[in-house]
Amino acid sequence: MLRKNFIMAPGPTPVPPEVLLAGAKETIHHRTPQFLKIIEQTLEEAKYLFQTSNRVYVFVSSGTGAMEAAVTNLVNPGEKAIVVVSGKFGERWKEICQAYGINVVEIALEWGEAVTPEQIEKALKEHPDAKVIFTTHSETSTGTVIDLEAIAKLTKDTDKILVTDAVSSLVAEPLKMDEWGVDVVVSGSQKGVMMPPGLAFIVLNKKAWEVVLKNKCPKYYFDLRYYDENYPDNPWTPAVNMIYMLNQSIKMIKEEGIENIWNRHRILGEATRSAVKALGLELFSKRPGNVVTAVTAPQGIDPKKVTKIMRDKYGVTIAGGQEHLANKIFRIAHLGYVSIFDTITAISALEFTLHELGYPVTFGKGVAAAMEVFNREGVAG
Numbered sequence: 001m002l003r004k005n006f007i008m009a010p011g012p013t014p015v016p017p018e019v020l021l022a023g024a025k026e027t028i029h030h031r032t033p034q035f036l037k038i039i040e041q042t043l044e045e046a047k048y049l050f051q052t053s054n055r056v057y058v059f060v061s062s063g064t065g066a067m068e069a070a071v072t073n074l075v076n077p078g079e080k081a082i083v084v085v086s087g088k089f090g091e092r093w094k095e096i097c098q099a100y101g102i103n104v105v106e107i108a109l110e111w112g113e114a115v116t117p118e119q120i121e122k123a124l125k126e127h128p129d130a131k132v133i134f135t136t137h138s139e140t141s142t143g144t145v146i147d148l149e150a151i152a153k154l155t156k157d158t159d160k161i162l163v164t165d166a167v168s169s170l171v172a173e174p175l176k177m178d179e180w181g182v183d184v185v186v187s188g189s190q191k192g193v194m195m196p197p198g199l200a201f202i203v204l205n206k207k208a209w210e211v212v213l214k215n216k217c218p219k220y221y222f223d224l225r226y227y228d229e230n231y232p233d234n235p236w237t238p239a240v241n242m243i244y245m246l247n248q249s250i251k252m253i254k255e256e257g258i259e260n261i262w263n264r265h266r267i268l269g270e271a272t273r274s275a276v277k278a279l280g281l282e283l284f285s286k287r288p289g290n291v292v293t294a295v296t297a298p299q300g301i302d303p304k305k306v307t308k309i310m311r312d313k314y315g316v317t318i319a320g321g322q323e324h325l326a327n328k329i330f331r332i333a334h335l336g337y338v339s340i341f342d343t344i345t346a347i348s349a350l351e352f353t354l355h356e357l358g359y360p361v362t363f364g365k366g367v368a369a370a371m372e373v374f375n376r377e378g379v380a381g
């Protein structure tokens with residue numbers, strides 16, 4: 001049977017043809033007035049993604065590069081930082097901090113839990129000498145979103161720096177950097193921004209910049225002072241064609257409107273959750289977000305087989321579980337350039353797959369539940 005491909009993984013996500021075509025334009029020299037004009041306009045427009053008036057700095061790296069930049073520009077070796085670990089990406093904050101000799105105070109939670117403002121408050125009280133808190137807005141490994149707005153209220157009028165990893169949440173989950181008072185946000189291109197992998201972003205407010213200017217941690221490529229001195233130019237060679245793509249993707253995001261995109265992700269998330277529940281499956285996350293739905297594989301069903309059959313037989317790429325969750329969960333994303341029919345496709349492929357693996361399925365039950373949500377939300381039917 002003819003097989004078409006669908007990426008329903010939490011990154012890389014589908015890239016719209018308009019964005020791909022923007023990247024196919026002629027590569028011009030990066031130190032020309034023509035390119036400077038493009039990057040200046042693009043970075044100015046990129047503020048919208050973060051809902052900020054602060055400068056957006058772009059790295060030629062994946063999202064982890066921006067995470068490393070946040071650590072090495074804000075904390076000195078030997079200093080204390082609070083790190084929330086409730087999944088793979090919280091763990092990454094911890095590993096980066098440890099690589100630079102930072103004294104990590106870990107808020108260690110079960111994977112799938114969301115840190116509460118009370119837990120952050122307690123850690124701040126117990127460690128008044130910790131000046132930076134590293135969080136993960138959307139913990140992609142477990143499909144969990146934290147209440148960042150409430151957490152930011154704790155740090156907003158203090159000298160503490162709240163850093164959040166919005167690699168998978170940017171544009172997908174509501175995030176209002178300036179209004180909420182989040183001090184530092186990092187992200188990447190290959191998720192809600194609807195681009196291929198290759199760019200990372202970091203945004204800092206004035207309070208965070210004051211810390212950056214005093215920082216002594218060894219660093220070079222990601223030293224933010226070079227980016228600021230050269231802004232909007234890049235201190236090194238920027239990914240010229242990816243800047244064209246970013247320009248186009250921001251244009252499309254603005255056309256749809258960020259609130260509408262947040263709402264689309266909410267509806268797709270609800271539809272996916274409703275569909276998997278209708279199939280008798282359980283959600284893994286204690287506080288599911290609208291980026292990716294982590295599903296606990298039912299008894300006797302190997303989640304690795306679910307992802308393999310969906311990909312190899314039906315062309316639907318979802319994600320498996322990471323680390324100790326590899327044998328426990330699979331994850332269906334609804335992130336970026338995704339419509340109701342992508343979700344319906346993914347759910348129907350899941351139904352066929354579960355049936356093939358011997359799990360009792362009434363065909364269409366999950367799809368019907370998703371369609372009900374789309375109808376109720378007024379987007380179809």
Ligand SMILES: Cc1ncc(COP(=O)(O)O)c(C=O)c1O
Binds near residue numbers: 064166
């Ligand atoms: C929440 C989160 N943080 C960090 C990363 C790492 O980003 P990258 O793989 O682009 O370095 C990812 C990627 O999946 C992510 O989802």
